[in-house]
Amino acid sequence: MEERPAAEAGAVIVTRALTKRYRGGQLAVDGLDLTVPAGSVFGFLGPNGSGKTTTIRMLMGLIEPTSGSARVLGHPVPRGARAVLPRVGALIEGPALYGFLTGRDNLLRYDAADPTADPRTRRTRVADALERVGLAAAAGRKAKAYSLGMKQRLGLAAALLQPRALLVLDEPTNGLDPQGMREIRSLIRELASDGTTVFLSSHLLDEIEQVCTHVAVMARGRLLTQGPVAELAAGTRGRLVVTTPDTADAARVLKEQGAGDIAVADGDRVDAEPPDRDLAEVSAALVRAGVRVRGFAVERASLEDAFVALTGEGFDVAG
Amino acid sequence: MSRAEPGVRPGAGHGEAGARPAAEAGADAGPRASGPVGTVAGPPRGPGPLWTLGLFRSELLTTFRRWRTLALLGVLAAVPVLVGIAVRIETGDGPAGGGGHGDGPAFISQITNNGLFLVFTALAATLPFFLPMAIGVVAGDAIAGEASAGTLRYLLVAPAGRTRLLLTKYATTTAFCLVATLVVAVSALTTGALLFPLGELTTISGTRIGFGEGLLRALLIALVVAASLIGVAALGLFVSTLTNSGIAAMATTVGLLITVQILDQIPQLQAIQPYFFSHYWLSFADLMRDPVYWDDLLRNLGIQAVYAAVFGSAAWARFTTRDVTA
Ligand SMILES: Nc1ncnc2c1ncn2[C@@H]1O[C@H](COP(=O)(O)OP(=O)(O)OP(=O)(O)O)[C@@H](O)[C@H]1O
Ligand SMILES: [Mg+2]
Numbered sequence: 001m002e003e004r005p006a007a008e009a010g011a012v013i014v015t016r017a018l019t020k021r022y023r024g025g026q027l028a029v030d031g032l033d034l035t036v037p038a039g040s041v042f043g044f045l046g047p048n049g050s051g052k053t054t055t056i057r058m059l060m061g062l063i064e065p066t067s068g069s070a071r072v073l074g075h076p077v078p079r080g081a082r083a084v085l086p087r088v089g090a091l092i093e094g095p096a097l098y099g100f101l102t103g104r105d106n107l108l109r110y111d112a113a114d115p116t117a118d119p120r121t122r123r124t125r126v127a128d129a130l131e132r133v134g135l136a137a138a139a140g141r142k143a144k145a146y147s148l149g150m151k152q153r154l155g156l157a158a159a160l161l162q163p164r165a166l167l168v169l170d171e172p173t174n175g176l177d178p179q180g181m182r183e184i185r186s187l188i189r190e191l192a193s194d195g196t197t198v199f200l201s202s203h204l205l206d207e208i209e210q211v212c213t214h215v216a217v218m219a220r221g222r223l224l225t226q227g228p229v230a231e232l233a234a235g236t237r238g239r240l241v242v243t244t245p246d247t248a249d250a251a252r253v254l255k256e257q258g259a260g261d262i263a264v265a266d267g268d269r270v271d272a273e274p275p276d277r278d279l280a281e282v283s284a285a286l287v288r289a290g291v292r293v294r295g296f297a298v299e300r301a302s303l304e305d306a307f308v309a310l311t312g313e314g315f316d317v318a319g
Numbered sequence: 320m321s322r323a324e325p326g327v328r329p330g331a332g333h334g335e336a337g338a339r340p341a342a343e344a345g346a347d348a349g350p351r352a353s354g355p356v357g358t359v360a361g362p363p364r365g366p367g368p369l370w371t372l373g374l375f376r377s378e379l380l381t382t383f384r385r386w387r388t389l390a391l392l393g394v395l396a397a398v399p400v401l402v403g404i405a406v407r408i409e410t411g412d413g414p415a416g417g418g419g420h421g422d423g424p425a426f427i428s429q430i431t432n433n434g435l436f437l438v439f440t441a442l443a444a445t446l447p448f449f450l451p452m453a454i455g456v457v458a459g460d461a462i463a464g465e466a467s468a469g470t471l472r473y474l475l476v477a478p479a480g481r482t483r484l485l486l487t488k489y490a491t492t493t494a495f496c497l498v499a500t501l502v503v504a505v506s507a508l509t510t511g512a513l514l515f516p517l518g519e520l521t522t523i524s525g526t527r528i529g530f531g532e533g534l535l536r537a538l539l540i541a542l543v544v545a546a547s548l549i550g551v552a553a554l555g556l557f558v559s560t561l562t563n564s565g566i567a568a569m570a571t572t573v574g575l576l577i578t579v580q581i582l583d584q585i586p587q588l589q590a591i592q593p594y595f596f597s598h599y600w601l602s603f604a605d606l607m608r609d610p611v612y613w614d615d616l617l618r619n620l621g622i623q624a625v626y627a628a629v630f631g632s633a634a635w636a637r638f639t640t641r642d643v644t645a
Binding site for chain 2 (some may be wrong): 023057060061062063064081082086088090092094096097098100101106109110111112113114115116117118119155158213264293
């Protein structure tokens with residue numbers, strides 16, 4: 001497995017045959033080879049129970065791999081965890097807070113836990129982090145009085161106490177309202193443009209599509225694929241969609257024009273695999289045949305299509 | 320990256336607050352794309368030597384801001400007040416106050432002559448159960464409570480470091496032993512001074528000592544009582560590393576405490592009783608002898624040291640290797 005040194009030189013996370021079997025026998029992660037390039041926003045995608053959180057726990061040194069190895073920012077984990085973790089911000093399986101402390105005091109405590117965090121700048125950094133996630137106004141309230149979304153924001157603030165080289169976010173938009181989700185996405189883009197690598201786990205396909213440059217897809221503890229988002233989506237061809245009241249005629253014309261896999265759906269929609277010719281000709285042919293065309297478009301393959309194409313099944317929890 | 324920061328003097332150091340890490344992490348996140356990641360090995364930053372104590376300070380603050388901790392201390396403070404008032408009412412009816420029975424030394428009969436004896440009585444009354452129970456709760460909750468709240472994983476990725484976190488937890492629990500004991504002693508001294516006369520006192524050996532020396536011995540006794548709790552603290556901390564439930568750890572520790580106290584009363588078990596952490600607890604009364612009788616006192620401290628070493632190591636072995644999934 002030594003054939004990829006070029007790609008791995010600039011990688012922030014590299015795992016080799018990383019495997020975790022929990023006590024009790026559950027094989028949660030199975031031979032994972034992951035390479036996260038520096039500067040990427042890396043989407044880690046998979047259905048519930050596919051091993052995303054387990055992988056993140058191993059990367060953060062919280063659990064010991066059963067076999068295989070992992071390096072984060074060039075250090076082996078869990079052995080070198082203490083050396084790397086000050087430069088890593090993490091949100092793992094939702095936020096965890098001291099309910100009897102205020103939001104601000106929660107952050108002060110987490111910051112005090114980091115022996116490399118400068119106590120002289122602690123208060124300023126905490127205030128900045130609170131500001132950044134839009135919690136400044138609620139900073140003095142007890143965390144137990146926070147809503148789910150506010151807790152999530154406070155958890156994110158804890159990850160942003162220091163400028164980080166790597167952010168590991170396990171389902172960061174969980175529990176947020178649409179406005180909050182948008183804010184988090186723009187925050188992620190902003191951090192990424194500052195050079196922070198973001199490793200983002202999610203089971204929300206469109207979330208990954210919107211913010212990520214790279215993606216890896218997990219299912220049942222195994223890695224199905226990884227690479228730039230565009231490549232993955234490109235691997236699955238788009239569909240030609242014609243909206244028309246004359247579905248039968250449209251289907252016939254499309255067939256004559258060489259389209260494959262034609263499907264007529266709910267009343268006024270025909271979709272097909274686009275033929276290998278200029279689509280302008282196809283639309284002209286439709287019009288010539290007297291088909292009343294309301295819409296004519298190629299729908300880009302989504303990650304969801306890619307995922308279904310990869311797994312040959314839906315986005316369901318593995319047994 | 321390994322740019323050590325020599326003068327960690329407060330003040331003008333780095334101009335804008337928070338700018339220091341920004342300059343570093345921000346700067347090296349980008350170029351890393353081209354250069355090998357391996358070059359960033361070595362100490363990540365140049366932290367000041369005292370920064371690591373920030374966690375201890377935070378731990379103390381967090382512990383003593385918990386409502387539960389304050390409630391425990393409140394109960395401990397109330398015990399001497401109740402004992403003092405009871406003795407006062409009892410002796411108000413007639414001078415023939417009972418005395419003699421119960422918790423080891425017969426300090427209680429002397430309280431009416433000298434309020435200082437309320438300190439000894441209160442410590443003797445709380446040491447068998449109230450004090451160790453309070454320690455058991457705090458120690459049992461130390462790691463398991465963080466695990467059940469999920470805050471443990473965030474402390475560990477901060478990164479607190481497992482050994483450092485455990486040491487901090489143990490130091491805080493020990494500090495709580497001292498604070499709890501002092502709360503009992505100070506509450507007893509205040510109550511005693513308010514309800515009874517103060518002055519010279521008679522030692523168990525029958526000699527008379529001045530009030531000043533009496534106070535000194537009371538302080539010494541409080542310290543010995545606090546030290547007597549170190550074994551329970553280590554035991555509780557070990558239990559705390561075994562589970563992800565704070566409640567379970569507290570209950571187990573307190574349960575063990577009660578079990579050992581009961582076994583310590585069964586005559587058939589005499590052979591093993593000297594190894595119980597509570598066996599020599601009441602030896603603190605020997606500090607009220609003249610001259611002081613040291614044998615049992617030292618045995619007690621020795622036992623506590625052994626418990627601290629054994630269960631401290633066990634806690635360390637467990638905590639530094641376990642999976643933190645909660
Ligand atoms: N502490 C644990 N002990 C035993 N098995 C576990 C533990 N945590 C997770 N598992 C199992 O490991 C597998 C992977 O779980 P994991 O939490 O990594 O999934 P995930 O991809 O994060 O899912 P989700 O999207 O629901 O968060 C699951 O089958 C789960 O049942
Ligand atoms: Mg998960």
